[in-house]
Amino acid sequence: MRLFKMSVKGWKSGSTPSANRVAAKRGWREGGCAAVAASALVFACWLVIAFAPAGFAGPAMVSRSSVKLISENRGIEPGRPFRLGLLFQMDPGWHIYWVNPGDSGEPPRVVWNMPSGLEAGPIEWPVPVRIEAFTLMTYGYRGQVLLPVVMHPPATLPQGSSVKIAATVGWLVCDGECIPQQARVSIALHVGTGSPNPATHELFEQAQSRLPKALPPGWKASALSEKDDFILVLRCRSLETKAVFFPLEADQIKNAAPQQVQAYGHTLRLALRKSDQLLKLPRILSGVVEFSSKRAFVVHAPVSDASARP
Numbered sequence: 001m002r003l004f005k006m007s008v009k010g011w012k013s014g015s016t017p018s019a020n021r022v023a024a025k026r027g028w029r030e031g032g033c034a035a036v037a038a039s040a041l042v043f044a045c046w047l048v049i050a051f052a053p054a055g056f057a058g059p060a061m062v063s064r065s066s067v068k069l070i071s072e073n074r075g076i077e078p079g080r081p082f083r084l085g086l087l088f089q090m091d092p093g094w095h096i097y098w099v100n101p102g103d104s105g106e107p108p109r110v111v112w113n114m115p116s117g118l119e120a121g122p123i124e125w126p127v128p129v130r131i132e133a134f135t136l137m138t139y140g141y142r143g144q145v146l147l148p149v150v151m152h153p154p155a156t157l158p159q160g161s162s163v164k165i166a167a168t169v170g171w172l173v174c175d176g177e178c179i180p181q182q183a184r185v186s187i188a189l190h191v192g193t194g195s196p197n198p199a200t201h202e203l204f205e206q207a208q209s210r211l212p213k214a215l216p217p218g219w220k221a222s223a224l225s226e227k228d229d230f231i232l233v234l235r236c237r238s239l240e241t242k243a244v245f246f247p248l249e250a251d252q253i254k255n256a257a258p259q260q261v262q263a264y265g266h267t268l269r270l271a272l273r274k275s276d277q278l279l280k281l282p283r284i285l286s287g288v289v290e291f292s293s294k295r296a297f298v299v300h301a302p303v304s305d306a307s308a309r310p
Contacts, residue, residue: 064175065088065096065171065173068185069187070084072197072204073189074196075193076194077192078157078191083148086149086167088146090173094175098125102131102137102138110168110170111167112165113167120150120151120152126210127290127296132256138174146203158191162190165188170182211296212288212297213296219297221289223301223302229271230272231271231272232269234270235266235267236268240292241292243268244289245259245288247286253273257272272285285300
Protein backbone atom coordinates (compact mmCIF):
# COMPACT_ATOMS: atom_id res chain seq x y z
CA MET A 1 0.00 0.00 0.00
CA ARG A 2 1.27 3.46 -0.85
CA LEU A 3 0.86 6.16 1.77
CA PHE A 4 -0.92 9.31 0.48
CA LYS A 5 -2.35 7.16 -2.35
CA MET A 6 -5.72 8.44 -3.48
CA SER A 7 -7.73 9.03 -6.61
CA VAL A 8 -7.09 12.39 -8.23
CA LYS A 9 -8.84 11.68 -11.51
CA GLY A 10 -10.32 14.89 -12.83
CA TRP A 11 -8.87 16.82 -9.88
CA LYS A 12 -12.18 16.70 -8.04
CA SER A 13 -12.68 16.72 -4.30
CA GLY A 14 -15.58 17.43 -2.03
CA SER A 15 -13.41 18.22 1.00
CA THR A 16 -13.03 21.57 2.70
CA PRO A 17 -9.79 23.57 2.35
CA SER A 18 -9.20 24.15 6.06
CA ALA A 19 -7.00 21.09 6.53
CA ASN A 20 -4.65 22.39 3.86
CA ARG A 21 -3.66 25.30 6.04
CA VAL A 22 -2.45 22.84 8.67
CA ALA A 23 -0.42 20.92 6.11
CA ALA A 24 1.04 24.09 4.66
CA LYS A 25 2.13 25.32 8.07
CA ARG A 26 3.35 22.06 9.59
CA GLY A 27 3.64 19.57 6.72
CA TRP A 28 3.14 15.89 7.61
CA ARG A 29 5.54 13.08 8.24
CA GLU A 30 6.60 11.25 5.10
CA GLY A 31 5.65 7.61 5.54
CA GLY A 32 4.14 8.17 8.99
CA CYS A 33 1.45 5.53 9.48
CA ALA A 34 -0.50 7.63 11.98
CA ALA A 35 -0.94 10.30 9.34
CA VAL A 36 -2.33 8.14 6.53
CA ALA A 37 -6.00 9.08 6.84
CA ALA A 38 -5.25 12.73 7.58
CA SER A 39 -2.76 13.00 4.73
CA ALA A 40 -5.26 11.73 2.19
CA LEU A 41 -7.76 14.36 3.33
CA VAL A 42 -5.11 17.09 3.31
CA PHE A 43 -3.95 16.19 -0.20
CA ALA A 44 -7.53 16.16 -1.45
CA CYS A 45 -8.18 19.55 0.10
CA TRP A 46 -5.01 20.91 -1.44
CA LEU A 47 -6.27 19.90 -4.88
CA VAL A 48 -9.29 22.12 -4.37
CA ILE A 49 -7.02 25.07 -3.70
CA ALA A 50 -4.41 24.20 -6.33
CA PHE A 51 -6.98 23.98 -9.11
CA ALA A 52 -9.44 26.62 -7.95
CA PRO A 53 -10.36 29.48 -10.32
CA ALA A 54 -7.70 32.13 -10.84
CA GLY A 55 -9.43 34.58 -8.50
CA PHE A 56 -9.25 32.18 -5.54
CA ALA A 57 -6.76 33.28 -2.89
CA GLY A 58 -5.23 30.20 -1.28
CA PRO A 59 -3.18 30.17 1.92
CA ALA A 60 0.51 31.04 1.93
CA MET A 61 2.65 27.90 1.80
CA VAL A 62 6.19 27.19 2.93
CA SER A 63 8.30 27.01 -0.22
CA ARG A 64 10.80 24.15 -0.46
CA SER A 65 10.71 23.94 -4.26
CA SER A 66 9.74 25.89 -7.35
CA VAL A 67 8.70 25.19 -10.93
CA LYS A 68 9.07 27.09 -14.20
CA LEU A 69 7.66 26.45 -17.66
CA ILE A 70 10.38 26.64 -20.31
CA SER A 71 10.58 25.98 -24.05
CA GLU A 72 13.22 24.16 -26.08
CA ASN A 73 12.58 26.54 -28.99
CA ARG A 74 12.34 30.30 -29.29
CA GLY A 75 9.00 29.98 -31.06
CA ILE A 76 6.43 27.68 -32.62
CA GLU A 77 6.44 26.40 -36.17
CA PRO A 78 2.82 25.64 -37.24
CA GLY A 79 2.14 21.89 -37.45
CA ARG A 80 5.55 20.91 -36.06
CA PRO A 81 5.77 19.31 -32.56
CA PHE A 82 8.00 21.04 -30.03
CA ARG A 83 8.89 20.51 -26.39
CA LEU A 84 8.06 22.45 -23.28
CA GLY A 85 9.39 21.44 -19.90
CA LEU A 86 8.46 21.74 -16.24
CA LEU A 87 11.72 22.72 -14.56
CA PHE A 88 11.61 21.86 -10.85
CA GLN A 89 14.18 23.17 -8.38
CA MET A 90 14.26 21.65 -4.88
CA ASP A 91 15.98 22.90 -1.74
CA PRO A 92 18.89 20.70 -0.55
CA GLY A 93 17.59 17.45 0.95
CA TRP A 94 14.07 17.83 -0.48
CA HIS A 95 12.63 15.75 -3.31
CA ILE A 96 9.63 15.34 -5.58
CA TYR A 97 8.27 12.08 -7.00
CA TRP A 98 8.47 9.93 -10.13
CA VAL A 99 5.39 8.68 -12.02
CA ASN A 100 5.31 5.72 -9.60
CA PRO A 101 6.39 7.28 -6.30
CA GLY A 102 6.88 3.93 -4.56
CA ASP A 103 5.72 3.45 -0.98
CA SER A 104 4.62 7.05 -0.37
CA GLY A 105 4.03 10.32 -2.16
CA GLU A 106 2.30 11.53 -5.33
CA PRO A 107 3.80 12.50 -8.71
CA PRO A 108 3.46 16.02 -10.09
CA ARG A 109 0.21 16.74 -11.93
CA VAL A 110 -0.51 19.38 -14.55
CA VAL A 111 -3.63 20.92 -16.06
CA TRP A 112 -3.03 22.88 -19.27
CA ASN A 113 -4.76 26.07 -20.37
CA MET A 114 -3.95 26.89 -24.00
CA PRO A 115 -5.56 27.83 -27.32
CA SER A 116 -7.90 25.41 -29.07
CA GLY A 117 -6.11 23.05 -31.43
CA LEU A 118 -2.87 22.94 -29.42
CA GLU A 119 -2.46 19.56 -27.70
CA ALA A 120 -0.10 18.47 -24.93
CA GLY A 121 1.37 14.99 -24.73
CA PRO A 122 2.00 13.17 -21.45
CA ILE A 123 4.82 14.09 -19.09
CA GLU A 124 8.05 12.31 -20.00
CA TRP A 125 9.77 10.94 -16.89
CA PRO A 126 13.58 10.78 -16.58
CA VAL A 127 15.02 7.87 -14.62
CA PRO A 128 14.50 8.54 -10.89
CA VAL A 129 16.67 7.73 -7.89
CA ARG A 130 15.77 5.49 -4.96
CA ILE A 131 15.01 7.55 -1.85
CA GLU A 132 14.67 5.92 1.56
CA ALA A 133 11.88 7.21 3.79
CA PHE A 134 12.20 5.56 7.20
CA THR A 135 11.50 1.86 6.46
CA LEU A 136 9.98 2.66 3.07
CA MET A 137 11.43 3.18 -0.40
CA THR A 138 10.30 5.92 -2.74
CA TYR A 139 11.31 6.99 -6.26
CA GLY A 140 11.88 10.60 -7.17
CA TYR A 141 14.19 13.49 -7.93
CA ARG A 142 16.46 15.74 -5.89
CA GLY A 143 18.13 19.03 -6.79
CA GLN A 144 16.87 19.96 -10.23
CA VAL A 145 14.85 18.00 -12.78
CA LEU A 146 13.23 18.86 -16.09
CA LEU A 147 10.06 16.97 -17.03
CA PRO A 148 9.58 17.38 -20.81
CA VAL A 149 6.20 17.49 -22.53
CA VAL A 150 5.76 17.27 -26.31
CA MET A 151 3.32 19.87 -27.65
CA HIS A 152 1.43 19.44 -30.92
CA PRO A 153 0.45 22.75 -32.55
CA PRO A 154 -2.07 22.93 -35.38
CA ALA A 155 -0.87 23.78 -38.87
CA THR A 156 -3.35 26.68 -38.94
CA LEU A 157 -1.54 28.91 -36.41
CA PRO A 158 -1.18 32.37 -38.00
CA GLN A 159 2.42 33.33 -38.78
CA GLY A 160 3.62 36.26 -36.69
CA SER A 161 1.08 35.77 -33.93
CA SER A 162 1.86 35.06 -30.27
CA VAL A 163 0.61 32.02 -28.38
CA LYS A 164 0.30 31.92 -24.60
CA ILE A 165 0.46 28.52 -22.93
CA ALA A 166 -0.40 28.28 -19.24
CA ALA A 167 -0.52 25.42 -16.75
CA THR A 168 -1.50 24.77 -13.17
CA VAL A 169 0.99 22.40 -11.55
CA GLY A 170 0.53 20.53 -8.29
CA TRP A 171 3.15 18.43 -6.52
CA LEU A 172 4.40 17.14 -3.18
CA VAL A 173 7.87 18.07 -1.95
CA CYS A 174 9.25 15.98 0.91
CA ASP A 175 12.15 15.65 3.32
CA GLY A 176 10.90 13.68 6.32
CA GLU A 177 7.75 15.79 6.13
CA CYS A 178 5.73 16.49 2.99
CA ILE A 179 4.36 19.82 1.81
CA PRO A 180 1.78 20.12 -1.00
CA GLN A 181 2.67 22.89 -3.43
CA GLN A 182 1.06 24.47 -6.45
CA ALA A 183 1.97 27.06 -9.05
CA ARG A 184 0.44 28.65 -12.10
CA VAL A 185 3.04 29.02 -14.82
CA SER A 186 2.91 30.34 -18.37
CA ILE A 187 5.00 31.12 -21.42
CA ALA A 188 4.35 33.20 -24.56
CA LEU A 189 5.87 31.99 -27.83
CA HIS A 190 6.06 33.67 -31.23
CA VAL A 191 4.68 31.74 -34.20
CA GLY A 192 7.43 31.50 -36.80
CA THR A 193 10.38 29.24 -37.52
CA GLY A 194 10.71 27.53 -34.12
CA SER A 195 14.49 27.94 -33.91
CA PRO A 196 16.28 26.35 -30.90
CA ASN A 197 16.64 28.38 -27.72
CA PRO A 198 20.32 28.35 -26.66
CA ALA A 199 19.37 29.31 -23.10
CA THR A 200 17.45 26.06 -22.56
CA HIS A 201 19.02 23.68 -25.10
CA GLU A 202 21.39 22.02 -22.62
CA LEU A 203 18.62 21.42 -20.07
CA PHE A 204 16.53 19.55 -22.63
CA GLU A 205 19.57 17.59 -23.85
CA GLN A 206 20.33 16.50 -20.29
CA ALA A 207 16.72 15.47 -19.72
CA GLN A 208 16.67 13.56 -23.02
CA SER A 209 19.78 11.61 -22.00
CA ARG A 210 18.02 10.49 -18.81
CA LEU A 211 14.80 9.33 -20.48
CA PRO A 212 14.60 5.51 -20.63
CA LYS A 213 14.67 4.08 -24.14
CA ALA A 214 12.92 1.10 -25.71
CA LEU A 215 14.84 -2.17 -25.53
CA PRO A 216 17.36 -2.39 -28.39
CA PRO A 217 16.75 -4.94 -31.18
CA GLY A 218 17.73 -8.41 -30.10
CA TRP A 219 17.24 -7.75 -26.38
CA LYS A 220 14.52 -9.71 -24.59
CA ALA A 221 12.81 -9.44 -21.21
CA SER A 222 10.77 -12.07 -19.39
CA ALA A 223 9.73 -12.72 -15.81
CA LEU A 224 9.19 -15.86 -13.74
CA SER A 225 6.84 -15.83 -10.76
CA GLU A 226 8.21 -17.85 -7.86
CA LYS A 227 6.77 -18.17 -4.35
CA ASP A 228 8.14 -14.93 -2.92
CA ASP A 229 9.92 -13.33 -5.85
CA PHE A 230 9.66 -12.26 -9.45
CA ILE A 231 12.75 -13.26 -11.40
CA LEU A 232 13.26 -10.68 -14.15
CA VAL A 233 15.43 -12.11 -16.92
CA LEU A 234 17.12 -9.75 -19.37
CA ARG A 235 18.94 -11.13 -22.39
CA CYS A 236 21.27 -8.38 -23.59
CA ARG A 237 23.55 -7.90 -26.55
CA SER A 238 26.11 -6.18 -24.30
CA LEU A 239 27.79 -7.42 -21.13
CA GLU A 240 25.95 -5.98 -18.13
CA THR A 241 26.69 -6.90 -14.52
CA LYS A 242 24.64 -4.48 -12.38
CA ALA A 243 21.13 -3.09 -12.70
CA VAL A 244 18.25 -1.64 -10.69
CA PHE A 245 14.55 -2.03 -11.47
CA PHE A 246 12.01 0.76 -11.01
CA PRO A 247 8.44 -0.61 -11.23
CA LEU A 248 5.92 1.32 -13.30
CA GLU A 249 2.99 -0.24 -11.44
CA ALA A 250 2.34 0.11 -7.72
CA ASP A 251 2.01 -2.83 -5.32
CA GLN A 252 3.78 -5.41 -7.49
CA ILE A 253 7.20 -5.58 -5.84
CA LYS A 254 8.41 -4.75 -2.35
CA ASN A 255 10.14 -1.47 -3.07
CA ALA A 256 12.40 -1.46 -0.01
CA ALA A 257 13.64 -5.05 -0.44
CA PRO A 258 17.18 -5.55 -1.82
CA GLN A 259 17.29 -6.48 -5.49
CA GLN A 260 19.57 -9.47 -6.04
CA VAL A 261 21.37 -9.35 -9.40
CA GLN A 262 23.13 -12.27 -11.07
CA ALA A 263 25.00 -12.03 -14.38
CA TYR A 264 25.58 -14.98 -16.72
CA GLY A 265 27.36 -13.73 -19.83
CA HIS A 266 24.77 -11.75 -21.75
CA THR A 267 21.95 -12.70 -19.37
CA LEU A 268 21.01 -10.73 -16.27
CA ARG A 269 18.65 -12.05 -13.57
CA LEU A 270 17.08 -9.72 -11.02
CA ALA A 271 15.27 -11.22 -8.01
CA LEU A 272 12.48 -8.83 -7.01
CA ARG A 273 10.60 -9.52 -3.77
CA LYS A 274 6.83 -9.57 -4.27
CA SER A 275 4.76 -6.89 -2.59
CA ASP A 276 2.67 -7.85 0.43
CA GLN A 277 -0.15 -6.00 -1.34
CA LEU A 278 0.01 -8.14 -4.49
CA LEU A 279 -3.44 -9.69 -4.90
CA LYS A 280 -3.24 -11.11 -8.41
CA LEU A 281 -0.39 -12.30 -10.56
CA PRO A 282 0.20 -9.68 -13.28
CA ARG A 283 0.44 -10.74 -16.91
CA ILE A 284 3.19 -8.18 -17.53
CA LEU A 285 5.91 -6.86 -15.22
CA SER A 286 6.57 -3.32 -16.41
CA GLY A 287 9.29 -0.98 -15.29
CA VAL A 288 12.52 0.81 -16.04
CA VAL A 289 15.85 -0.97 -15.76
CA GLU A 290 18.92 1.20 -15.23
CA PHE A 291 22.37 -0.33 -15.69
CA SER A 292 25.56 0.75 -13.95
CA SER A 293 26.54 2.51 -17.20
CA LYS A 294 23.52 4.81 -16.59
CA ARG A 295 21.80 3.47 -19.70
CA ALA A 296 18.13 2.85 -18.96
CA PHE A 297 15.41 0.96 -20.81
CA VAL A 298 11.66 0.42 -20.46
CA VAL A 299 10.81 -3.27 -20.09
CA HIS A 300 7.46 -5.03 -20.39
CA ALA A 301 8.25 -8.60 -19.34
CA PRO A 302 5.60 -11.33 -19.79
CA VAL A 303 5.16 -13.19 -16.50
CA SER A 304 5.02 -17.00 -16.34
CA ASP A 305 4.11 -18.93 -13.21
CA ALA A 306 6.87 -21.26 -12.00
CA SER A 307 4.31 -23.45 -10.19
CA ALA A 308 2.55 -24.16 -13.50
CA ARG A 309 5.67 -25.66 -15.03
CA PRO A 310 5.82 -29.48 -15.30
